[in-house]
Amino acid sequence: MKVGLYFDLRNPPGWRQDWQRLYGFTLEVCEEADRLGIGSLWFSEHHLFSDGYLNQPLTFAAAAAARTRRARLGTAVMIAPIRRPAQIAEEAAVVDLVSGGRLDLGLGTGYRKPEFDLFEESLIGRYDRTDARVREMRALWASGTLKPPPVQDQVPIWLGYQGPKGARRAGVLGEGLLSVNGALLEPYREGLIAGGHDPSSARMAGALSAFVTDDPERDWPVVAKHVSWQADSYRTHMVEGTDQPDPKPVDANRIRSKGLTTGFHGLLVDTPQNVAMQIREATKGLPVDTVFFWVSIAGMPEEMVMRHMQTICNDLAPLLADV
16 A cells, blocks of 8 residues: 655645745645655645645646655545636646646535635536546547647546445546445445456545644643644535635544544544554455555654654555565
8 A cells, every 4th residue: 555645735824834835836736745755746626725734736836746756646626617628637637747647636615615716617517527537538549639649648537526435436437436435345346347447447536634643642732723724624615605604613533533524524643653554454355556645744843853754664565565
């Protein structure tokens, strides 16, 4: 099993820093992680967040490509239905070219009304449009119409579909499932069969919620503040533009008590050995290619971010190499 790092480049008001420094430092983290042998670097996407969440993951992936040599570069996820297929296909090809064929293209449907309004798109039909984007991009690359082409003959596409219906969609398309939730394996395989694909070709990858440290109790008071912001921000922005009431603030200790999860509901704060043990248990029997983790949670101090990255690369990744 390969291990990756996950970035959203949040810059919360309480810990606001110079934007140029934040982006430059994140590239430094990517470069050092690549030197230490990390398997992949993944970049997320949202728009109109109050903390300036990364909004163009392929653009940042291109910058990371110039600073790295070995790590694969992924989007987790890029919001497909607000973009045209040719746009995604061309931008993805450029990243694949400048990285020497290291792109993993993770796509999702999105869910926030303000983001769709920003791009003058509708939330209605977004799953069908995302499926269509995949088919259309595959057709464009295969036709040779777009120049230059990507380096990889088949750019890996991962679909960030959650729930059994979404997992089946990913299978029908014959693409990777960007989730390591074991409950989704069976509907994903059913979709592969329905789409005429070999069920043994199933492949899963995705984020797990863990902060890896040699001293959990030392780090928890700081981690708690940042994970609270992250959770509250997601919950608040999720209902923005709807008639739903603003959610109540979360309790960081309750988040921690839920431990390792495939979503953002829990957070395991533990040693590399214990995190590895729980990952092995959670992914047992699943065709998991890669798991990745937030290296910075909502504006963490640079020293903590760098130390977390080093712990993941040096201590956690080797414990999962034989899985």
